[in-house]
Amino acid sequence: MGTVQxxxxxxxxxxxxxxxxxxxxxAALELVRPDxxxxxxxxxxxxxxASTTPGKVRLAMCQCFTALxxxxxxxxxxxxxxxxxxxxxxxxxxxxxxxGAELYLCVGSDMLLTFTQWYRWQDMLSMxxxxxxxxxxxDEAALHAAAxxxxxxxxxxxxxxxxxxxxxxxxxPCASSDIRSGKIPPExxxxxxxxxxxxxxxxxxxxxxxxxx
Numbered sequence: 001m002g003t004v005q006x007x008x009x010x011x012x013x014x015x016x017x018x019x020x021x022x023x024x025x026x027a028a029l030e031l032v033r034p035d036x037x038x039x040x041x042x043x044x045x046x047x048x049x050a051s052t053t054p055g056k057v058r059l060a061m062c063q064c065f066t067a068l069x070x071x072x073x074x075x076x077x078x079x080x081x082x083x084x085x086x087x088x089x090x091x092x093x094x095x096x097x098x099x100g101a102e103l104y105l106c107v108g109s110d111m112l113l114t115f116t117q118w119y120r121w122q123d124m125l126s127m128x129x130x131x132x133x134x135x136x137x138x139d140e141a142a143l144h145a146a147a148x149x150x151x152x153x154x155x156x157x158x159x160x161x162x163x164x165x166x167x168x169x170x171x172x173p174c175a176s177s178d179i180r181s182g183k184i185p186p187e188x189x190x191x192x193x194x195x196x197x198x199x200x201x202x203x204x205x206x207x208x209x210x211x212x213x
Contacts, residue, residue, distance in 0.1 A: 005098055005102070006034040007034060007103050008029070008131070009104065009105050011078070011085075011087060012040075012042060014039075014042075014058050014061060015176050016193060017062055018172070018175075018194070019172055020175075023172050024106065025039070025065055026068055027170070028131045028169075029072075031131060032165070035101075037069065037072045038074075038075050039075065040077065041074070041079055042085040043083060044083060044085060055076070057206070060200045061197045067194070087105065091127045095127055105128040105129070107130050107131070108133050109133060113142060125162055126162065129165060131165050132164060182207070
């Protein structure tokens with residue numbers, strides 16, 4: 001019998017994607033070893049202010065992730081849907097697109113702590129295992145408590161999700177907002193942005209230091 005396909009979802013605003021994002025996905029790839037890893041730039045994320053950077057530009061910047069593995073592909077599905085992007089809808093799409101596959105969802109450590117506030121979080125937990133990017137080292141107790149609570153909540157679910165896995169990503173002192181706001185000046189961008197992202201940023205004249213998005 002063939003092995004069940006593993007599909008990893010890595011979503012975010014990616015405005016812009018930086019080396020910290022690369023570290024996170026690299027760690028998740030090493031842990032899960034998926035057959036397919038789908039990078040999904042959000043349309044309008046429900047918990048954040050909408051990005052002013054056009055979706056097609058963020059999509060182009062996300063091509064940087066394909067350098068990590070042949071399993072990685074970038075999808076415009078959420079951007080093409082229009083409106084707000086809810087992760088549960090994306091997981092349902094992937095479940096239908098890859099029948100029988102094991103789904104894995106990358107989440108940041110901060111997102112794990114607030115996961116029960118997400119739209120239809122129980123359905124998400126029933127569909128996918130969570131791959132948590134643990135970076136700080138100072139939030140271990142809270143993270144593992146949250147993971148244990150989620151796994152207990154999933155105990156009655158009959159689907160294949162409900163597991164919480166920890167990927168150890170190398171800490172990276174950078175946030176996308178630091179680049180957008182000018183806190184990290186353009187002369188430092190080559191140190192924090194993957195080459196493909198930097199090329200798109202420069203070609204589109206994004207993130208002037210005077211403008212905060």
